[in-house]
Amino acid sequence: MHRTLTARLTLVVFALTAAHASIASIGGSAGCGRSSAANSNKVSLASMRSDVPLYVMEFSGRLVKMKLGSGERTLLSDHRFYMTPTLLPSRDGRWLSYNGVLKGTGKTQYWMYDRHKQNDHLVYEHPAWGGGIPGFSPDSRYLAISASHDSRWTDTSRVGIFLFDTTTMRLIAVPFPPLRVNRTAYVSAGWSHDGKSLLILMRNMATKEGFDYFSYRIATGRLEKLAGRYNRSAIRHEFLRGARVIPAYEDLVLPSSLGGQSAWNAGHTLHAHFDNSRGADPYQLIVTSDKGVARPVAVGRYTHCEGRTLVISGWLDERHLVFRDSVNYFIFDAQTGTTAHLFNEDDMSIQFTW
Numbered sequence: 001m002h003r004t005l006t007a008r009l010t011l012v013v014f015a016l017t018a019a020h021a022s023i024a025s026i027g028g029s030a031g032c033g034r035s036s037a038a039n040s041n042k043v044s045l046a047s048m049r050s051d052v053p054l055y056v057m058e059f060s061g062r063l064v065k066m067k068l069g070s071g072e073r074t075l076l077s078d079h080r081f082y083m084t085p086t087l088l089p090s091r092d093g094r095w096l097s098y099n100g101v102l103k104g105t106g107k108t109q110y111w112m113y114d115r116h117k118q119n120d121h122l123v124y125e126h127p128a129w130g131g132g133i134p135g136f137s138p139d140s141r142y143l144a145i146s147a148s149h150d151s152r153w154t155d156t157s158r159v160g161i162f163l164f165d166t167t168t169m170r171l172i173a174v175p176f177p178p179l180r181v182n183r184t185a186y187v188s189a190g191w192s193h194d195g196k197s198l199l200i201l202m203r204n205m206a207t208k209e210g211f212d213y214f215s216y217r218i219a220t221g222r223l224e225k226l227a228g229r230y231n232r233s234a235i236r237h238e239f240l241r242g243a244r245v246i247p248a249y250e251d252l253v254l255p256s257s258l259g260g261q262s263a264w265n266a267g268h269t270l271h272a273h274f275d276n277s278r279g280a281d282p283y284q285l286i287v288t289s290d291k292g293v294a295r296p297v298a299v300g301r302y303t304h305c306e307g308r309t310l311v312i313s314g315w316l317d318e319r320h321l322v323f324r325d326s327v328n329y330f331i332f333d334a335q336t337g338t339t340a341h342l343f344n345e346d347d348m349s350i351q352f353t354w
Contacts, residue, residue, distance in 0.1 A: 045340045046071055048331050050320045055115075057087040057351045061100045063113060063120075066352075068331070076113060077120045086133055087351040089252055090140035095166060096353070097123075097134050097143055110134060110145055112164065123164045124171060132188055138195035138249050141166055142218070146189045146200075161189050161200060161216070174198065174216050175223055192239075193247035199239050201228070213239050215246070255322060256329070256352045260312040265319070270334050272297070272312050272321050285310050287321060287334045297332045297339070298325055316354055 045068055054066040061081025065074040081100030088097040096113040108126040113119075124145055132146035143164040161174035174189075188201045192215070200214040213228030227240040239246045262273045269290045276283030285297040300310035313322040313329065321332040322342065329342040343350060 041338045043338045043340050045331070045342065047338065048320060048333060048340050050317050050331075052317050052320075052354050054316075054352050054354050055087075055089075055096060055113075057085055057098055059350065061085050061098075063087075063096070063098065076118075077111065079109060079111065081109075085351075087254060087353065088134060088136065089254070089353045090136045091138065091252060092140040095136070095140060095143075097136065099134065110143075110164075112143065112166070121169065124162055132186075135190055135251050137191050137218075138193070144189045144191065144198055146187050148186045161187060161198070163198070163218075174200075175221075190251075191249040193249045195249065197246070199246065199248060201237050211237065213237070215239065215241070254351050254353050255313040256350065258311065258313050260314065263312050263314055263321075265315040265317075265321075267318055269318065270315070270321075272315070272323070274300075274310070283308075283310075285312070285323060287332065289334075295334060295337050297321065298323065298330070300325065 048068045050068050052068075054068070055076075056064045056066055058064065060078075062078045063076040065076055066072075079100065080103045082103040083101040085098050085100030089095070090097070094114065094116050096115065097110070098113070099108055099110040101108050110123040110125070112121045112123050114121070123143065124147070126147050132148070134143050134145045136143055143166070145162045145164065147160040147162065161176070163172040163174060164170070165172060186203045190199050190201075191197070192199055196218060198216040198218065200216060202212040202214065203210065211228060211230075213226040215224045215226050216222070217224070226246075227242075229238055229240065230236075231238050236248075239248070262271070264271050271288050271290075273286055273288065274283050275286050282299050282301050284299050286294050287297055288294045298310055300308060302308055309326060311324050313324055316322055316331065319334045321334060323330055323332065328344050331340045331342050333339075343352075
């Protein structure tokens with residue numbers, strides 16, 4: 001459910017795809033990305049009486065607030081991005097970070113939306129390609145932005161790390177040692193688990209390992225050279241102070257990008273999970289109460305091109321479960337046993353959270 005530091009070095013890869021089947025009846029094996037059958041307990045989205053709004057980032061960069069019961073959609077911002085933006089919530093629930101490439105300019109802009117004050121702020125504008133995926137500190141105070149190939153950066157590496165402080169609304173530049181341009185390909189930043197340090201990974205073609213590892217102490221502003229290594233089994237870089245691995249903080253992952261196999265609601269009264277006791281194909285998505293009462297939600301299959309066809313996105317509130325079936329998102333009401341269509345294949349490029 002979390003993203004590793006290594007994932008910051010790559011583009012965001014969206015959504016697993018799967019094939020839809022129903023609980024009431026299962027047809028023959030559907031083609032990749034195509035539904036097998038419809039759910040006989042489907043109702044309209046307006047029937048889902050949840051007060052929790054969805055925050056939806058569309059492909060064009062429009063940030064929209066969506067109320068399920070009323071169907072009301074409020075446009076929060078529109079910055080005319082022409083490539084799929086990234087969306088990231090802070091752990092305290094107040095901030096939404098998003099960035100994208102502007103039409104006609106090639107510039108990358110980083111924005112923050114304040115859910116309390118209901119306004120947004122331009123955090124940073126990158127003049128060219130090379131901007132990384134930002135990440136919130138564990139206490140949600142800072143947003144770290146890594147930006148490569150920025151001509152405004154005065155050191156020879158042309159590499160920049162910036163911290164946006166949400167308490168002062170100021171951007172802070174993290175200092176770097178001078179490195180030759182041909183030695184540095186990119187830079188990536190993540191947080192230590194205690195939130196006291198920013199862990200910086202720098203691609204260095206001049207070393208045998210190919211990477212340099214640094215720690216930036218927030219309280220003192222001190223930059224420290226560390227040892228490091230790539231852990232192949234964990235598929236991530238590790239930062240070492242002496243022989244000790246520095247524990248890394250894991251960012252939240254959007255519900256729209258999750259591929260969970262099990263999830264409890266906040267009150268731990270309902271548990272969403274899969275039951276394939278009758279064999280691997282088909283298998284059933286079940287919601288079981290803390291008293292042992294089970295409700296069927298959906299049936300999935302395993303296909304050669306898609307793998308498992310159902311994934312759990314998470315609990316919207318105490319009774320409403322969001323899950324994905326192929327290219328479709330659904331909401332299941334554990335109280336009534338009904339399901340509503342949330343997003344379909346035409347909305348595949350969207351990202352959302354709550």
